[in-house]
Amino acid sequence: MKRTHTFVCLLLFCGAIVAASPFWGMSTISPSSIWTAGHPDAEVFWRLRFPRTLVAFLAGAGLSISGMVFQALLRNPLATPFTLGVSSGAALGASVYFRLGVFLPVLGSMGTLGAALCGSLLSMAIVYLLTRARGGLSTAVMLLAGVVINFFFSSLVMFTQYLSDANDSLRIMHWLMGSLTGLEIFRIPDLAFVVIVGALVIRHFSMEIDLLAAGEELAASRGVRTNRAKLYVFVIASIIVGTVVSLTGPIGFVGMMIPHICRLWLGWTHRTLLPAAFFLGGCFLVVCDLCARSIMAPAEMPIGIITALIGGPFFLWVLFKSCRAGGLLQ
């Protein structure tokens, strides 16, 4: 009952934030003007701010549930799309595409998505094979392999940037900071499809994720085919991360912080945790985007800087509060 209450409050809070966010920014838009055809505010609202808020919400939700999955499967709060090398894999794919983009004009922006997806799946595959080579899918080995791949791919991204001309280099650098400016609106349905279907598939595996979080031996003894379940869930989370990164660039902290806060609130049952992480992650990035386009208006800050500036201290506050209360953060 208490959980239902908490969840309804969370939903209402997120709904209010997402609905109000497009009205704020460099200039405030009156709600009445958005329904007046031809009104400049209506154009700004429907063409710029509303799609941008939608992307921020979906990206935040996607990164948050992916982080939740990685943390649970590897039983480690540091296991996020970044520490496992999935984000840097996607970043490398997209950077290489930016570098080669002029040669592949026929693919258009779908090329960025494809390249980022290939990069994230490639990094996941390398981490998986390295771990597998050591026998089974050991969490410690997987985490270490992820950290190594992360460094290796980040170096390759820098090398790609070094080889690029000034324009491409600037484009890669801006994109690497994580940004929601200059979004390709026609790609929103792709993002929505991947994030929503991904969330539903993860929900289907929620009990397997619970059991794997309790330990591989326990999960196997309860009937989970552990290696297969881990592989499926990793691939799904990697596809979500690849899709988000291809559109917004790598945005840190969401996948680490939001699942933590949700766990402190709602416990470790992923069936309950998933919708909370989804909505709170989405809402968090919407707020960050609002700050990114308001703080230095008319200039815009890259959203990755905002997530780190807001997320870092908040995460520390939660961490210290939890430790002092003998809380559940492990």
Add this chain to the structure above:
Amino acid sequence: MLRIQHFSFALNGNCILENLSFSLAKGEYLSVIGPNGAGKSTLLKCIIRVHEHGSTRGEIHLKGRLLSEYDQRTLSALISYVPQAGGWIPPFTVAELLRLSRYPYLSAGGALRKTDLDAVEKALDLTGMKKLASRPLPSLSGGERQKAFVAAALAQDTEIILLDEPASFLDPKHTAELNRLVRVLNREHGITMLTVTHDLNHPLCMEGKVLVLRQGQQLFFGQAQEVLRGKILEDAFSHQFTCFQHPKTGRPTLLAEE
């Protein structure tokens, strides 16, 4: 119920279990003892098929069928497992942990039915954990947590329970409580049990069968009292033991020499 024939297991080229052969009838109690690194826990993990990436020889039969013929879910409806204590565990509540044990019986979607909730209630009742059902696992004492894991194995509603050093971190009071619970489950509920233990008096106290391992090899399999004959324990542990009669219970009791 469980028959192991000439079973060997190797991991990364290292032979961990070698030519084990023993069988266990329904309702029997087997204690597995041996020094550290003898392969006791590995044996349990081979039975629940956690070590699928190792290479095996020989056969494990469960209820007349080869273990490899069972899929993981069907297997887990027959055998449950209580892992070694001490590792990190997510802060599930006791009730949540027990509900997860119903996984082998759930259809796609994972919704619990009345039979599942009844099994959870029954396990909580049997283990006396009902009042702690809503407590997160990290907030429990070591003894309570171990009882919660036994309750979770019980909620899985299986004919065999494997316990991996269930009392290794418990004080004497909680060890005695846990032993009492295990005895009730074995004798009154007819659950076949296989327990890995470092306590040499455990098999003598439970009066079941005992399997002695050393460096993956089977030194002895038979009734618990028979292990006292000859120098089986001395050979297994490379250590001397004194056996005396317990003044209260009259049971033979072992004491490791200084």
